[in-house]
Amino acid sequence: MKIKIISFCMFLSLITTTTKAQEWEFVGLDSMIIYALEVRGDTIWAGTRDLSINAKSGLYKSVNQGQSWVKIDSLFGNSSVGTFLIDKNNSSKIFILKKYYEAGYLYKTTNSGLSWDSIGTPFNTPIKDFIISPLYPDEYYVINQMRGHEGEVVQLFFKTTNGGNEWLYKCCPGQQEHGMVMNFAIDKINPNTIYVSGASAGEFFTRSINRGDTWDYLPGLELGRVFTDYFLQDRIYLVRYQELIYTNDGGLTWQNMEGEFSSSAIFFSFYQDERTSVLYTLSDEGLFYSENTNIFWRLIPGSENLPVIQPINYSSTIRNISTNNNFIYTGSASGIYRTDFITRVDDRTNDLIPAEFQLAQNYPNPFNPSTKISWQSPVSSWQTLKVYDVLGNEVATLVDEYREAGKYEIEFNVGQTISLSSGVYFYRLRAGNFTDIKKMILIR
Structure with missing residues (x-):
């Protein structure tokens, strides 16, 4: 099981933003x-x-x-x-x-x-x-x-x-x-x-x-x-x-x-x-x-x-x-x-500067049609939060912008933003040199 997870993470790390x-x-x-x-x-x-x-x-x-x-x-x-x-x-x-x-x-x-x-x-x-x-x-x-x-x-x-x-x-x-x-x-x-x-x-x-x-x-x-x-x-x-x-x-x-x-x-x-x-x-x-x-x-x-x-x-x-x-x-x-490479949605939950990077598990999980994803960054940096399917295809970009150090939360609403079928999806945060990936489940 560890081998599969590592392989998938390596695959996701090779995904670059579409340049069309x-x-x-x-x-x-x-x-x-x-x-x-x-x-x-x-x-x-x-x-x-x-x-x-x-x-x-x-x-x-x-x-x-x-x-x-x-x-x-x-x-x-x-x-x-x-x-x-x-x-x-x-x-x-x-x-x-x-x-x-x-x-x-x-x-x-x-x-x-x-x-x-x-x-x-x-x-x-x-x-x-x-x-x-x-x-x-x-x-x-x-x-x-x-x-x-x-x-x-x-x-x-x-x-x-x-x-x-x-x-x-x-x-x-x-x-x-x-x-x-x-x-x-x-x-x-x-x-x-x-x-x-x-x-x-x-x-x-x-x-x-x-x-x-x-x-x-x-x-x-x-x-x-x-x-x-x-x-x-x-x-x-x-x-x-x-x-x-x-x-x-x-x-x-x-x-x-x-x-x-x-x-x-x-x-x-x-x-x-x-x-x-x-x-x-x-x-x-x-x-x-x-x-x-x-x-x-x-x-x-x-x-x-x-x-x-x-x-x-x-x-x-x-x-x-x-x-x-x-x-x-x-x-x-x-x-x-x-x-729209940058978005300026001000969704910081507070002004306290955290001590470490963290990407939290989405809640609720499983979800239908919406869930919330929270994260924190101790440094100001360009931050991206993207959603992928099990094949590694990018299906949604939730954040792609420069943000100050702080704690953030954003809602991922499948009914409003994109049409997805039931299944397993992954979301990946990049903030400065920090990267983390977590799994979530959509039930329709």
Whole structure:
């Protein structure tokens, strides 16, 4: 009997999550490259570029989860939208960067696109990217883009405190004749702090702790698209062409991030869910996720089959990942897709942190049509709870998400979720490095 149980457990351990494309649901905009994305409730905003003749590029909005779409920036023609920002407290207030190839101009609406106001840029030149200060609503930071003395691309960092009426040059070292490329981010924990990475006849990484008035040049020479963490002080991420690195000390030292991608993977986009702290990155090999504490990137099943986006250049920041309720959304080279790989059912039974892992026997057992399964985890981790038949076929996924340390309980209702015949079934918990399997009996 022991031999049979061990063999079955070994068989279950070989079962991997199905990686077919139908795990991902197409949401809309199939003729569009999606450069920017945000989802709130049933409403989706997408910054796009038309795949063919640029005839329909712009900022699109759907209020019914992608069933129908409206282009809300038609007043500006058909140029693409590389970056947009929606006010956290007022979704009718939107800033957009209308791009013409690599850079463009900044506009604002306060009525969901019925009318738009132009925002002045430094020297009336196009900008590559922008940030609105969370502390001061009329304080913006931009990287403008122009041509240097020998035709080289030159990107410079500017700040305004009066909504774009006046701009002050704030950063960084470099020589225009050698060109200059920059990327930047604002600290999410302390918005007075700004980070800039760049290159001009050599790489640099610099930090300002007073909103750009003075700068500290840090010893690491690192160029990449910059992202900061919602939860960890001094944690910064740099997304480079074929490399993900991070620092825990504000940029003094850097470490590589490892994962299930190959050494030739090309990274496009980076995102952190501010509710769960889970990190996501999109590459030409699929969409990957990781905890922000013990970083190791794992592939989200089926994402390797999505259409690969091709950015205009790899110094541009793409923001085409979003999470909402039970879904992850991602933009692609041909529309928007989503998956319910995560669910956010808050079914913790209490806030006490247990001392050990445990998967309990379901109750009642035997059952018809429903039973409850409880478990506990002493660590925060990505957790999966799945049900299998006696042949090892997966018949239900009850949990597949990042969860905090704690005790949990969930109901498995055959009558509501799936049609199963009488017999023996197995349920398996995976939490971090912990795995356990138990048997249950369904009587119809």
